[in-house]
Amino acid sequence: MHTTQSAVTPPASNDDLATLKAYHERLIRERDRLRDARGSFSRQLGPTPASAGISTALVAAFGSHPKTVFMALALASLFLLVVSGLWYDGKPAYRHLFAKRLACQQSERNTVDAFMRARHVDMSRVPTPEQWYARMIELESSIIGELREHNSLMWPWQQVDTLQAGVDAERTGVRAVQALWLLVIVFLVLAATT
Numbered sequence: 001m002h003t004t005q006s007a008v009t010p011p012a013s014n015d016d017l018a019t020l021k022a023y024h025e026r027l028i029r030e031r032d033r034l035r036d037a038r039g040s041f042s043r044q045l046g047p048t049p050a051s052a053g054i055s056t057a058l059v060a061a062f063g064s065h066p067k068t069v070f071m072a073l074a075l076a077s078l079f080l081l082v083v084s085g086l087w088y089d090g091k092p093a094y095r096h097l098f099a100k101r102l103a104c105q106q107s108e109r110n111t112v113d114a115f116m117r118a119r120h121v122d123m124s125r126v127p128t129p130e131q132w133y134a135r136m137i138e139l140e141s142s143i144i145g146e147l148r149e150h151n152s153l154m155w156p157w158q159q160v161d162t163l164q165a166g167v168d169a170e171r172t173g174v175r176a177v178q179a180l181w182l183l184v185i186v187f188l189v190l191a192a193t194t
Contacts, residue, residue, distance in 0.1 A: 020133035027140040034144065034163040035094050041170035045089040045177055070191035074184050081180035087156035088173025091166050097143045100161075 092100075127135070145162025154160075154169040156176075 017130055017133070020130060020137065024133050024137050024140070027137060027144065031094070031140055031144055031163065034167055037167045038093075038163065038170055041167070041174050042089055044174045045085045045170070067191045067194050070187045070194065074187035074191060077180050077183040077187060081177055081184060084156060084173065084180060085177050088170060088176065091160040091169050094143065094163060097161065097163065097166075098139070101139055101142055 143163055145164035148164055148168075151171060152165075152168040154165065154172045156169070156173065158165075158169065160166045160169050
């Protein structure tokens with residue numbers, strides 16, 4: 001007797017579902033760790049330009065005849081610091097990366113994606129837990145990006161399309177802003193003391 005394989009996939013065992021849940025939880029922890037790291041770096045990009053601007057204004061206002069050349073260099077460094085901070089801080093957040101992944105795969109045949117995009121719940125299109133976890137694992141993995149052994153330096157104009165790239169860009173931005181802040185201080189000291 002000839003048997004044909006059913007077109008319906010058999011339900012996953014409890015072990016399969018438990019494995020999918022455990023893997024999904026690990027990805028969520030990694031995603032949250034990367035999001036926290038990005039938040040930590042991006043918070044540092046904001047106050048530095050403000051404090052550099054205040055310092056420059058104080059030296060210009062209350063310094064006894066500051067050297068014009070060094071004040072000009074301090075102001076130019078301050079301008080670069082502000083532009084760099086804004087440029088590095090403007091990278092897409094997790095919610096933007098997630099929405100972009102969903103928009104790129106507009107397949108209505110994908111039960112999970114159709115379910116997530118729906119404005120109301122169509123009970124006939126509710127995915128199985130296995131389908132949902134498998135799709136979420138695929139989405140979260142693509143948003144997190146390739147695991148890297150080392151940090152990467154990124155130019156402010158480089159595109160950020162994963163959380164890993166976002167962390168690297170914002171870490172680089174903080175280092176660039178800190179270096180420019182140090183340059184501002186050096187020029188202010190030279191303007192006030194020479």
